[in-house]
Amino acid sequence: MKITALAGGIGASKFLLGLSNVFPPEDITIIANTGDDIELFGLRISPDIDTVIYTLAGVINEETGWGIAGDTFDALRWLARYGEAAWFNLGDRDLATHIYRTDMLRQGRSLTEVTDHIRRALGVRSRVLPMTDAYTPTRVITDEGEMHFQEYFVRRRCEPRVKEIRFENMESAPAAEGVEQAIIEADTIIICPSNPFISIGPILAVEGVREALRQRRDSSVAITPIVEGRALKGPAADMLRDLGHDPSALGVARIYQDFAGLFVLDEADREIKPAIEELGLRVLVMNTVMKTLEDKKRLAERVLEGVMRNA
Numbered sequence: 001m002k003i004t005a006l007a008g009g010i011g012a013s014k015f016l017l018g019l020s021n022v023f024p025p026e027d028i029t030i031i032a033n034t035g036d037d038i039e040l041f042g043l044r045i046s047p048d049i050d051t052v053i054y055t056l057a058g059v060i061n062e063e064t065g066w067g068i069a070g071d072t073f074d075a076l077r078w079l080a081r082y083g084e085a086a087w088f089n090l091g092d093r094d095l096a097t098h099i100y101r102t103d104m105l106r107q108g109r110s111l112t113e114v115t116d117h118i119r120r121a122l123g124v125r126s127r128v129l130p131m132t133d134a135y136t137p138t139r140v141i142t143d144e145g146e147m148h149f150q151e152y153f154v155r156r157r158c159e160p161r162v163k164e165i166r167f168e169n170m171e172s173a174p175a176a177e178g179v180e181q182a183i184i185e186a187d188t189i190i191i192c193p194s195n196p197f198i199s200i201g202p203i204l205a206v207e208g209v210r211e212a213l214r215q216r217r218d219s220s221v222a223i224t225p226i227v228e229g230r231a232l233k234g235p236a237a238d239m240l241r242d243l244g245h246d247p248s249a250l251g252v253a254r255i256y257q258d259f260a261g262l263f264v265l266d267e268a269d270r271e272i273k274p275a276i277e278e279l280g281l282r283v284l285v286m287n288t289v290m291k292t293l294e295d296k297k298r299l300a301e302r303v304l305e306g307v308m309r310n311a
């Protein structure tokens with residue numbers, strides 16, 4: 001059996017760690033969001049790709065959910081002494097990933113090739129595909145002007161109100177090799193618990209992806225990133241509200257209804273189940289909050305059981 005997962009950063013990585021413990025990792029293909037990508041100090045940084053790979057490699061910083069465990073930040077401190085902006089915390093070990101990636105890209109290798117090399121070097125057995133090899137940074141238009149997503153998320157701590165989200169250069173960003181195939185060939189497609197706008201949204205915006213997913217709607221399951229109207233991590237609830245959606249799992253289900261046939265709802269939101277079923281989605285209700293590895297494994301197991309029962 002083959003699984004293809006659409007993944008953003010921290011929430012998706014937690015789920016994928018659980019999945020990799022209850023399902024053969026070599027039969028999982030991860031399509032990773034690259035809308036978070038940013039260029040700093042002349043380096044290409046791919047936060048969601050790195051968060052997925054570091055997590056599955058067992059080297060993630062557990063406290064923050066990003067970066068490498070035990071990392072130091074001396075290089076960043078010296079860069080700050082030279083006047084460089086140091087609001088995006090790049091650790092010394094993490095910088096090796098960005099130096100290597102940038103060096104390979106400069107030598108003409110694709111982001112797909114570089115990502116595959118890095119995940120293999122760190123012992124990750126699942127395939128990790130960028131959604132596209134093109135550079136399509138997410139820009140947020142806010143009530144305080146336009147900025148890169150990372151400036152909004154990290155530097156401004158999500159304070160500005162989001163009015164619009166744009167994926168720069170998306171019109172000339174073909175899906176990376178293997179992405180559409182991974183959707184067509186999968187027995188099950190899992191939309192991981194990530195922000196629908198800044199993590200799953202960019203992947204859906206890549207030419208041909210949403211269409212391919214629609215064809216597989218009956219084999220696709222989406223896991224809610226929102227519990228009781230709050231995002232477990234990050235600005236998803238605020239963005240749903242700012243962008244005029246219901247800041248709840250129902251709001252997310254409405255966005256996903258054209259390509260997800262099954263929706264995993266947290267038991268705290270059980271009363272929303274009928275409203276989501278009215279959208280034409282089948283609904284599984286379970287605990288979706290992942291604190292321990294056991295939680296992550298149990299969620300993955302229960303999602304797979306639910307997919308089997310609803311197949």
Ligand code: FO1
Binds near residue numbers: 008036047051153
């Ligand atoms: N998130 C933060 O909130 N603060 C940071 O300083 C920060 C640095 C950082 C460095 C490398 C990396 O791969 C991710 C990093 N993140 C940081 C997370 C990043 O903003 C992600 O894009 C979010 O987690 C959204 O997926």
